[in-house]
Amino acid sequence: AQSVTQLDSQVPVFEEAPVELRCNYSSSVSVYLFWYVQYPNQGLQLLLKYLSGSTLVKGINGFEAEFNKSQTSFHLRKPSVHISDTAEYFCAVSYTNTGNQFYFGTGTSLTVIP
Amino acid sequence: GAGVSQSPSNKVTEKGKDVELRCDPISGHTALYWYRQSLGQGLEFLIYFQGNSAPDKSGLPSDRFSAERTGGSVSTLTIQRTQQEDSAVYLCASSLVPTEAFFGQGTRLTVV
Numbered sequence: 413a414q415s416v417t418q419l420d421s422q423v424p425v426f427e428e429a430p431v432e433l434r435c436n437y438s439s440s441v442s443v444y445l446f447w448y449v450q451y452p453n454q455g456l457q458l459l460l461k462y463l464s465g466s467t468l469v470k471g472i473n474g475f476e477a478e479f480n481k482s483q484t485s486f487h488l489r490k491p492s493v494h495i496s497d498t499a500e501y502f503c504a505v506s507y508t509n510t511g512n513q514f515y516f517g518t519g520t521s522l523t524v525i526p
Numbered sequence: 527g528a529g530v531s532q533s534p535s536n537k538v539t540e541k542g543k544d545v546e547l548r549c550d551p552i553s554g555h556t557a558l559y560w561y562r563q564s565l566g567q568g569l570e571f572l573i574y575f576q577g578n579s580a581p582d583k584s585g586l587p588s589d590r591f592s593a594e595r596t597g598g599s600v601s602t603l604t605i606q607r608t609q610q611e612d613s614a615v616y617l618c619a620s621s622l623v624p625t626e627a628f629f630g631q632g633t634r635l636t637v638v
Contacts, residue, residue, distance in 0.1 A: 418568075444625055455617065456629040463625055502569060506624040513582070514559065514619075514627050518568030 416505050418517035425493055426525050433488040433520045435503030445486040446504040446514075447477055456502065462486065473497065498524045528552075530630035532618050538636045539608055547603040547633045551620030558601050559627065560593055564614040572616075575601065608637045 419434045437443065444463050448456040460471025467479040477488045486503060503517040531550040539545050551558050560572040571585035575595045586592070590609075595601040605612055615634050619627040 446626070448629075455631040456619075458626060458628075461626060504627075508624065513574055513576075514621070514624070516561070516569040516571070 416503050416515050416517040418503050418520050420520050421518065422521045422523070424523045424525055427495055428492045430491050431489065431493050431497075431522065433501050433503075433522065435486045435488065435517060437484050437486065437503075437505045437515075439484060439505070439507060442508040444506045444508070445477075445479060446506075447471065447475070447486070447488050448502045448504060448516075450500040450502065450519075452499070459488070459501070493522075493524050495524050495526060498522060530618055530620050530628050532616075532630035532633050534633060535631060536634045536636075538638060541610060541637055542607055544604065544606045545608055545635065547605075547616050547618075547635070549601045549603070549618030549620075549630060551599065551601070551618070552622075552628055553599075555620035555622045555628075556598070557621045557627075558595055559619045559621075560601070560603050561617045561619070562587075562614045563617060563632070569617070572603070605635075608635075610637045613637045 415438045417436045425431045446461045447459040449459045450456045459475055460469050460477055462469045462479045470476045475490050477486055479486050501520045501522055504514050506514045533548045556577045558575040562570045562572055573593045574582040590606045593603045613636050615632040617629055617632045619629045621627045
């Protein structure tokens with residue numbers, strides 16, 4: 413079965429500290445990988461995506477993620493977080509053999525502490 | 527339109543009433559998705575439409591939930607005989623290709 417696992421449901425981190433949000437997926441075929449961010453009382457917006465090519469992907473707001481095929485992971489990182497990064501973060505995957513279907517993880521709530 | 531539009535943005539209904547939630551996807555997008563997000567929970571997949579294919583209804587939680595997509599564009603999610611546990615934010619998304627899904631702002635449903 414296709415699935416996405418976000419191992420951490422809540423991540424508190426101090427302002428200006430680095431953060432890593434973990435994401436693993438199940439697949440034996442080609443995938444597209446995504447991170448979405450949801451700020452309080454808003455919809456989801458795309459943070460970054462991996463389609464092909466370089467395994468290190470840079471997104472908005474200083475976030476980046478690295479695709480690791482051998483570990484089936486797509487962890488999200490930021491070297492120095494800001495208060496404004498407090499939000500819910502969702503990892504998602506679409507499989508190239510299942511049409512347009514997107515599978516989402518359960519989300520990680522990032523709280524940046526002043 | 528420029529983005530995915532959902533209406534209403536907020537809906538308060540009495541237990542036992544039926545509700546309809548509307549999603550207007552980005553023009554030309556062939557795929558449309560409905561998700562439910564309960565308080566403090568992740569995204570729960572409800573239903574997926576892809577072109578003229580039969581929809582994937584595997585995520586609908588009960589037979590009180592149904593959805594249709596008319597003319598390959600606008601979609602309506604209907605919840606019959608609403609219950610308090612149906613209270614959640616209902617999110618719609620659309621995509622043309624499996625390289626990005628675009629989300630609406632959601633409909634916050636409160637059943638009292």
